[in-house]
Amino acid sequence: MANGKREHWDYVFGQHGNGLAAFIRRRVRRPADASDLTQEVYLRFLRADREELIRNPEAYLYTVAVNLLREQSVLDRRWGGSVDAAQLTADPALVNFRTPEEEVDREARMGRISALVDSLPSKLQAVLILQYRDGLTYQEIATRLGVTTHTVKKYVMQGLALCRKRLLRFEGRTP
Amino acid sequence: MSLEPRMQEIVLAQALEWFVAHRSSELTDARREDFIDWLRASPAHVREYLALTGFAEDLKALAGEFPASAETLIERARAEPESVKPILATIELASAPRRAALPTAARPRLRRWAIAAGVATTAIAMALFSTWPWSVQGNYSTAHAEQRSWRMPDGSTVHLNSGSKIKLRFDHHHREVDLIQGQALFQVAKDAQRPFWVRAGAATIKAVGTEFDVYRQPQRTVISVVEGRVAVWGPLESTHETAKPPAPVTQLDAGQQARIGRTSAEVSKRAEDVRKTVAWLQRQVVFDHDPLASAAAEFNRYSETSIRIDDESLRSSEVSGIFSAYDTEAFIRFLEHQPDMHVERRDREIIVTPNTPTILSR
Numbered sequence: 001m002a003n004g005k006r007e008h009w010d011y012v013f014g015q016h017g018n019g020l021a022a023f024i025r026r027r028v029r030r031p032a033d034a035s036d037l038t039q040e041v042y043l044r045f046l047r048a049d050r051e052e053l054i055r056n057p058e059a060y061l062y063t064v065a066v067n068l069l070r071e072q073s074v075l076d077r078r079w080g081g082s083v084d085a086a087q088l089t090a091d092p093a094l095v096n097f098r099t100p101e102e103e104v105d106r107e108a109r110m111g112r113i114s115a116l117v118d119s120l121p122s123k124l125q126a127v128l129i130l131q132y133r134d135g136l137t138y139q140e141i142a143t144r145l146g147v148t149t150h151t152v153k154k155y156v157m158q159g160l161a162l163c164r165k166r167l168l169r170f171e172g173r174t175p
Numbered sequence: 176m177s178l179e180p181r182m183q184e185i186v187l188a189q190a191l192e193w194f195v196a197h198r199s200s201e202l203t204d205a206r207r208e209d210f211i212d213w214l215r216a217s218p219a220h221v222r223e224y225l226a227l228t229g230f231a232e233d234l235k236a237l238a239g240e241f242p243a244s245a246e247t248l249i250e251r252a253r254a255e256p257e258s259v260k261p262i263l264a265t266i267e268l269a270s271a272p273r274r275a276a277l278p279t280a281a282r283p284r285l286r287r288w289a290i291a292a293g294v295a296t297t298a299i300a301m302a303l304f305s306t307w308p309w310s311v312q313g314n315y316s317t318a319h320a321e322q323r324s325w326r327m328p329d330g331s332t333v334h335l336n337s338g339s340k341i342k343l344r345f346d347h348h349h350r351e352v353d354l355i356q357g358q359a360l361f362q363v364a365k366d367a368q369r370p371f372w373v374r375a376g377a378a379t380i381k382a383v384g385t386e387f388d389v390y391r392q393p394q395r396t397v398i399s400v401v402e403g404r405v406a407v408w409g410p411l412e413s414t415h416e417t418a419k420p421p422a423p424v425t426q427l428d429a430g431q432q433a434r435i436g437r438t439s440a441e442v443s444k445r446a447e448d449v450r451k452t453v454a455w456l457q458r459q460v461v462f463d464h465d466p467l468a469s470a471a472a473e474f475n476r477y478s479e480t481s482i483r484i485d486d487e488s489l490r491s492s493e494v495s496g497i498f499s500a501y502d503t504e505a506f507i508r509f510l511e512h513q514p515d516m517h518v519e520r521r522d523r524e525i526i527v528t529p530n531t532p533t534i535l536s537r
Contacts, residue, residue, distance in 0.1 A: 133238035
C-alpha cells in the first residue's frame with residue numbers, strides 16, 4: 001500500500017535516526033571490528049525468538065544493529081567499563097555522536113554519494129530522488145513517469161545496485 | 176579476474192529484492208518467514224542488508240540538496256530512451272529470496288557420458304607421462320586450514336585450497352601440472368603454443384587461457400570452469416599405442432562443471448554449481464540444498480574442531496546458506512537454531528543428533 005510504505009519509512013528512520021548509516025560508516029572506517037559487529041548482529045538475530053521476530057523481522061534486525069552500535073560506543077568511551085542497558089536506550093546522542101575523524105569521513109562519503117547520483121541514468125536518478133527527497137511512493141512515481149509500479153521497482157533496484165557497486169569499488173572492498 | 180564480485184552480486188541482488196519488497200507493500204506472514212530464513216542463512220546476507228539500508232539512509236539525508244525539480248527529473252526520465260541495461264546478472268536470481276526457503280529445488284538433469292575404458296593414446300601420453308627434460312619443475316603445497324596463491328613461471332596463477340599439493344613441469348613446449356591432492360584454481364596465462372595440462376585423479380584437462388578449478392576427491396575429480404573453455408579427458412590408458420589420440424570426453428565452457436570418476440563422467444550446466452565450487456577462494460562456503468553431511472565435511476576441511484552428524488536422516492537433510500569457511504562457530508550456531516537438531520559441544524568435536532522432544536513433567 002502506498003501509505004503503508006511511507007509509514008514504514010518513517011517508522012524505520014524515526015526509530016533509528018541515522019543509526020544504520022553510522023553502523024556502516026564504522027565498518028568502512030574500522031573494517032576489523034566492523035566484521036565482528038556484523039557477525040554479532042547475525043548471532044543475535046539467530047538467537048532471537050521466532051515468535052517475536054515474525055512480527056517485523058526487518059525492524060528487529062535494525063534494532064539489534066543499532067543497539068549493538070550503542071553498546072560499542074559506550075564501551076569505546078568508557079574503556080573497559082560495564083554497560084548500563086537503561087542508559088543505552090535513553091541516550092540518543094550516543095548513536096549520533098561523531099568524532100572529528102568520522103565527520104570528515106562523512107563529508108567525503110556524502111560527496112561521493114552525491115557524485116554517484118549525478119552520474120546515474122536519468123530514469124534511475126529520477127526514481128531515487130523522487131522517493132528519497134520528495135517522499136513519493138512507487139505508485140506515485142509510476143503514474144508520473146507513465147510506467148508500471150513494477151518498472152519503478154526495477155529502476156530503484158538498479159539505481160541502488162549501481163551506487164552500491166561503485167561505492168564498494170571505491171572503498172576497495174571489491175578486488 | 177576475481178570471483179568475489181560475482182558472489183557479492185548475488186547477495187546484493189537478493190538483498191535488493193527484499194529491501195524493495197519491504198518498501199512496496201506489507202509482507203505476508205509467509206514472506207516474512209522467508210525473509211527471516213534468508214537473513215539467518217548467512218552473515219553475508221545480514222551484512223549486505225544493513226549496508227544497503229545504511230546507504231539508503233545516507234541517500235535520504237542527502238537527497239534534499241539535489242537541485243533539479245521533480246518536473247525536470249520526470250521530463251528527463253521520460254525523454255531518456257528505454258535502454259536501461261540489466262545491471263545485475265540477476266534474472267535467474269529474481270526469485271532467489273524465496274527459493275532459499277523452498278523445501279527442495281529439483282536438481283536439473285545431468286548428462287552422462289559413458290567412458291570407454293582402456294582408450295589408448297600416444298599424443299596425450301607423451302605430453303603427460305613422458306620424462307621430458309623439463310626446464311622448470313616444482314611443488315607447491317598448503318597445510319590443513321591454509322590457503323595460498325602463487326604466480327607460476329609462465330605468468331599463470333594458482334590458488335591452493337586447504338591441504339592441497341601440486342607438482343608442475345614447464346618447458347618451452349609444455350605446461351603440465353599434477354594435482355596430487357586437494358583443490359586448486361588456475362588462472363592460466365594465454366599461450367597458444369603451450370597448452371596448459373592438468374592431471375588429477377582420473378581426469379586430464381587441457382586449457383589455453385582460462386580460469387578453472389580442479390577439486391580432487393577420493394571418488395572423483397570435479398572440474399569447474401569460471402572463464403574460457405577447457406577440454407576434459409577421462410581415464411587414459413597409457414600403456415597401449417594407437418594412431419589417434421582419443422577425443423575429449425567433454426568440452427566445458429564458463430559456468431560448466433564435470434565430475435570425472437574412474438568409470439563415469441557427469442557434466443552439469445548449472446552455473447550455480449561452479450559458483451559453489453569456487454566460493455572457497457573468498458574463504459566462503461556455499462550450500463544450496465546440500466546434504467548436511469557434506470556441509471559438515473566442508474567445514475571440517477578448514478577447522479580444527481570437527482563436526483559429526485550422528486544420524487542417517489539428519490545426514491541427508493538439506494541445508495542452504497553462505498558461510499565464512501573459517502567461521503565454524505557461525506555454522507554451529509546455525510545448527511543449534513535448527514529445531515530438529517541437538518548440538519553437543521565436546522572438546523574438539525561437535526556432535527549433532529536429532530532433537531527428540533522431551534516431555535517435561537512438573
